[in-house]
Each structure stands twice: as structure tokens, then as C-alpha cells.
Amino acid sequence: MEPVLAVKDFSLTFKAGAETNLVESVSFSVSPGKTLCIVGESGCGKSVTSLALMGLLPSPPARIVSGTAEFNGRNLFAMPERARADLRGNEMAMIFQEPMTSLNPAFTVGQQIAEGIMRHRDVSKAEARAEALKMLEWVRIPAPEKRLDAYPHQLSGGMRQRVMIAMALANRPKLLIADEPTTALDVTIQAQILALVRQIQAETGTAMILITHDLGVVAEVADDVAVMYAGRIVESGPVEAIFGDPQHPYTIGLFGSVPSLGRRQGRLATIKGAVPPLDLMPKGCRFAPRCPLADSRCHDEVPPTVPFGDGHSAACWYAPIEQTMEARQ
Template sequence: MTSTDRAAGPPRSGAPGGAAEPVLRVEDLRVGFRTSRGAITPVDGVSLELRRGETLGLVGESGCGKSVTSLSIMRLLPRDTARVTGGCISFGGQDLAELSERRMRAIRGNRIAMIFQEPMTSLNPAFTIGDQLAEPLRRHLGMSRAQARARAVDALGQVGISRPARLVGQYPHELSGGMRQRVMIAMAMACEPEVLIADEPTTALDVTIQAQILELIRDLQEATGTAVLLITHDLGVVAETCDRVAVMYSGQIVEQADVGRLFAEPRHPYTRGLLRSLPAMNAGADRLALIPGSVPPPDDLPPGCRFAPRCDRRFAGCDHTRVPLVPTGEDHDTRCLLYPEAS
């Protein structure tokens, strides 16, 4: 069963504690890069809220700015070419963008953790799995070497690794892709973070392992109350895993809603195009619908709506009007001139 097949089932809905104060709030985030062709803004006015125990899906095609958003939250952008140029990343009463690197290191990997797309490039090939798991435990929780090693064995067992005491002495290249991803999850969850960012955590895995990894993240989340920001291009994964979803296009959020409402009543033409491209949403069709064209590069953006050149609902105002993200229903925001609220 593929992830898109799973989209045929009823989407999750109803984030736990929906009225709770957000544990993480991103407001009007703007990120600038210096390139050989000049300055670009791959993230332009992104706002998100994440509450304890909920999973927020951030979806869109490659090049939409999803990973840059996550790296901005973690303060892992390349310092020589990139910086946050506007907005606020609020966590625990602090703006993460304004913290010193020393104070950010106390949060990163401890209160906010991240699972990266490719574990082989994220794990250090020169150190054993046990050493890499023990480091955040010793740094953030003040454990002794023996305590950290024992906790590392426990953490590996919690992510379904058999014979974890043996694996702590192995190196990343000795493990399969699925095992490496489980190690990354164990490292991310070892300090029981308040926020977990999972950036395409199943991209390089076969569908059976994908399902296991997603179930593992969900089980750990339910046990700890961690809030999860799940970054993906797979709407099937979103339907099965998320409480709310934000759709990103060309550096901006174009639609966000409860996951059940978004699947039942997609409003933005881009969201509708993504859903039409799912096999499970088009059973019986001769062929899948495609969105023509591609995401515009950040140094050559359309002057009006950024999706206008690809949109099948385009009209004259779309080519020159900068469209805001506005409420278009209960807990449902959309960035589109088809709705009077946005004009």
C-alpha cells in the first residue's frame, strides 16, 4: 500500500487541545539569501502556529520553501549567505531569531529537535551510534557517560531496534536506511523535546518502512505530548498523520485549515491541483491530472499571484495584485482573489 493509497481513508481531524496556547509561533517570517544573481527571498511572510500534542503538516512541491522554513526555526541556515530579514519565531516567550548562538544551542536538540531528510548525511560517520546518541543527553541533561549510554540503549529499544545494546557500538554505514532513520528519531526524541520538526522523514524509504516510521513518530508523540511539524510533499501522508495542514507555494502559505476540512473543501487552485494529482482521489480516471509548469525560481517571481502562471482559474487581477492570506471560513485561510475577502 503506497502513501497515496492511504489518502483514500478518512483524514485525521480535530487537533488535541485546539484552544491551547501555541508552543511555537512563526509570524510573518522572511528569509533572505545572497546569491551570485543577487538577493532572493525564498520564504516570504510565512506564519504558522503549533500546539502541544498536535501534528501540523507543511506541504508543497520541491522549491516552495518548506525546508528553508524549518532550518530557520532551528537556526541552521548558512550564516555567510542567509539570514532572517523579518518576522518572529516565538518559542517559550523568546524570539529564536534574536537569541545568541550559545542560548540557541541550549534549545536545539533539547527543547526543539529535528529529523532530517537523509540520515546518512546527518549522522557522523566517524562516531558510533552510541556516542552520537549520548552527546545530547550529556550536554543537555547532564548525564554521566554511563547514564547516557544506558539511556541511549533504552532510546533505541523504544524505536523498535532489536538488540540495541549491540547497535550502540556500530557505525552509521553498517545500518540500513530504515535503521538509520530510526536512530535519527531516537536522537531527536531522547530529550523529550517540546517541538519535533520532521523534514521529509520517509522520502528515501520503501513504503513498508515509511508506514512504520510514521507510526513510530505518532506513538512517541502520544507518549510525550510533543508537537510535530511534518514537512512533506505527500498529501497521503498528511491525510493519515496530521491534524492541521498548511499548503506552501513559492515561499508563501496559500492555504491552511483542519486536515479534514482541507481535503473536503480545498479552496486554493494550487491545493485543488495537488489533490487532483492523487491516485486515491481520482479512482476510475483514465489519467492523473497534472499542474502545468513548475514553481517559479525565487529570483524571477510573478508580480501578482505567484501561482497565476499555472492556474486554471486565472483572471486579469491575478497578474498584478499581491494577494493576502485571509480567513475564508472557520479556521480556514486562503490566499486567492477568487474569494472577496482577499481582494
């Protein structure tokens, strides 16, 4: 199946003349009806990548150094702004992390959903309002006729996020980017929102990129996973391979830091140190200063991407990890 979006060798910087890029040589793809989860800690470049794809980064200071993003055969990075605006909210849509700062407090939710519909379709205000009502019903907001004329501050956090989903899906996009859409919600509402997104995705065949740091969410919704660290993708592959056989020390460290429901067996694992600042990035592997396996080559040379079959790969000098650990024992 041809991917809806294929990103290849994408690099981005915010600093003119910088020796290193904030996002470096990132490649991934997502197919119709599939979900790609981009995972990583705060500051690794997940959200910046999504905003660049949507054309929402101010330029300057943001500057795309290299790479392509093929969306249905069109390179997003080479398109004029008017063409990008025609795609946003229509063929591509985005759900932001905090709906209270993304929704306009001066307009009702019905007006905001209808605005996107009228921007991309030849419909009247009455028709757009009727479609907005259908969208609120679709995302299962209670008493949608009443909520249509409510302002964002009159809704709960879960309802506001459902409104954001309704806005994003109003024009049946081919690609949906969700930037940590459940972070600010309690566990019960989070489960409802994830179930809703999965059901709508199954009904529409929309491809989705879900950006998160929550591995529990990843296990529940992902088809494929890309693990990101300090602006680079260090491991990627099907969700079963990433969870069942992680091959990068950073991925292994992430899983080791997740608490389990069973009896506690000592302290949780931690990854020592912190993400290096942009101007102090190592020449080689960016995880090298925190990696228990790193040697001089890791600090000096960028590691190759090692394939393991079935789309699973890791950028590490010592992958596969099992062989390295056996050799060191």
C-alpha cells in the first residue's frame, strides 16, 4: 500500500550557521488506516517535526535544511504557502495537545467547526452549522444541540478535546496528526478519547501520526513506532517488534523506566544524565553521553541504521544488542 505521507532525510534548524540541526535526518512513513506513534521525551523534536509538516513553523527562524515530505505525491516542503493552507484542515489536520489554548474563547464551538468546513467546501452557513452538529454527534458529545452554541470555557477538558477532534475530522482528512491529545486528561477520559479516535479511523481509513511519550498509549493504538532522541530517530518498526525486542539502548531504557502492575522488583531503571543542548551535541551518536554501551567510536561517528527485517531497524553501533552483550560477558 502506498503511504499517505513519506518523510525522507528531514533536517531542520532554528539557528543560522548552526553546526548541528535540531531535527536531523529523520525518515518515516504512514499508510492509509494505519497509526504511526512517534515516541520520545520532551524536547526530542516530536512536536517540531509535526508543526513543520503542517507548515506552522515561522520562517525565520525555522529553516528546513534538507529532506522531502511526500504527501500523496506532492512535496510539502516545496509547496507555496497558499497551497499548504488549502491542505491544512482539509486533506491534513492536526489535534493539538491543549484544546483550551487552541480553541478561540470568543467564538462558540459550532462557529469554529463551521469555519473550517466553509473554508474548504462550497456550503452555506446553515449547511456548515448542520454539518458541525453532525460532527459533535459523531464524536459523542452529550446534548450536541446545546453544546453547538457553547463557548470553550463552558465545556470540560474531555469535551473540548472531542471538539478538537470534530474540527480536525470535519473535512475527512487523509492524514491526522495528533500531538499528545490525551496528556491533559484523566485516565478514564483518555481511554474514551483513544477509543473514539480508533473507531473513527477505522470508519474513515485516515492515516494518523500520534505524538506521545506515554508507552501505554503506544501499546494500545500503534501499528508502527518511531523512537526519537535529540532530534534523531534511533529505532523504528512495527509495534510488536519495538515492544517485544527493542534494540537501541535508549528504547530499552524507556521500557525499563515504566512501572508495572505486578509486584515491585527493586527500583525502576533510570537513564542517567540529560539530553545535551543543541550546541553541545556529540559528533557521533547523540545518546552516547548517556549510553552504558558507548565507546569512543559512538562519540565520534554517526551510527549506521541496522535493519532486522520486517521494517524493524535501529541506529546503533552495537545492534543487535544481544550479540553485543554476549560478547562482553
